[in-house]
Amino acid sequence: MIKVEKLNKKYKMGGETVEALKNVSLDIEQGEMVAIIGPSGSGKSTMMHILGGLDRPDSGEVFVDEESLSKLSQRKLADYRNKKIGFIFQTFNLQPDLTSIENVELPLIIAGKNSKERKKLAKEALTKVGLGDRLKHKPNELSGGQRQRVSIARALVNSPKIIFADEPTGNLDSKTGANVLELLKKLNKDEGVTIIIVTHDNDIAEQCDRIVRMKDGEIQK
Ligand SMILES: Nc1ncnc2c1ncn2[C@@H]1O[C@H](COP(=O)(O)OP(=O)(O)O)[C@@H](O)[C@H]1O
Numbered sequence: 001m002i003k004v005e006k007l008n009k010k011y012k013m014g015g016e017t018v019e020a021l022k023n024v025s026l027d028i029e030q031g032e033m034v035a036i037i038g039p040s041g042s043g044k045s046t047m048m049h050i051l052g053g054l055d056r057p058d059s060g061e062v063f064v065d066e067e068s069l070s071k072l073s074q075r076k077l078a079d080y081r082n083k084k085i086g087f088i089f090q091t092f093n094l095q096p097d098l099t100s101i102e103n104v105e106l107p108l109i110i111a112g113k114n115s116k117e118r119k120k121l122a123k124e125a126l127t128k129v130g131l132g133d134r135l136k137h138k139p140n141e142l143s144g145g146q147r148q149r150v151s152i153a154r155a156l157v158n159s160p161k162i163i164f165a166d167e168p169t170g171n172l173d174s175k176t177g178a179n180v181l182e183l184l185k186k187l188n189k190d191e192g193v194t195i196i197i198v199t200h201d202n203d204i205a206e207q208c209d210r211i212v213r214m215k216d217g218e219i220q221k
Pocket residue numbers: 011012013018019020038039040041042043044045046047
């Protein structure tokens with residue numbers, strides 16, 4: 001479903017060049033739940049951003065369902081980000097002035113859904129993550145685990161086939177993190193969503209179908 005071919009990405013900072021990704025290749029099957037682990041600075045987020053269409057490589061290709069991301073028009077790429085994938089960040093990335101339901105409605109506005117349908121779908125997604133009773137709360141009125149569940153609801157509200165989660169439990173205590181993982185596992189099992197999760201937590205990695213290890217911008221064989 002996802003085919004990554006020889007990705008390279010360099011960052012120039014001042015006089016220094018960092019090789020964030022060096023010839024990274026990887027295949028991910030539909031319905032897999034894959035953990036990506038590795039030390040800080042090993043290129044995990046860089047790879048996730050490229051897979052999620054948030055950044056572009058210097059060279060190499062990402063194919064999703066046999067379509068090359070680099071060949072998509074801006075409009076098709078925006079569509080890919082909005083409908084085909086969901087992205088979950090360590091820091092949640094919620095809009096602080098919006099309520100839970102309004103945050104979850106955002107991808108539906110982009111998708112062109114009308115207000116009535118948005119409310120219905122956003123409420124369903126929040127109910128699915130156990131927040132049916134927190135629709136009108138703003139992020140600062142929620143716990144960390146609840147905020148992450150709002151961001152999961154936002155990621156799944158357009159029924160994506162793939163969810164990318166970059167250290168989704170990194171800002172949560174271990175019990176809350178375990179709950180978030182359970183939720184992702186359930187989406188994977190019950191709905192067949194392909195999940196790629198970056199984590200520092202070995203317990204989490206071991207619950208996935210497969211572990212991919214990165215070091216210094218490379219995948220360890
Ligand atoms: N926007 C950027 N500008 C400059 N250097 C960056 C940028 N993003 C990442 N890097 C560098 O690229 C390397 C890989 O970073 P990253 O992909 O964030 O690693 P990880 O997620 O595994 O911690 C690091 O050395 C980091 O400092």
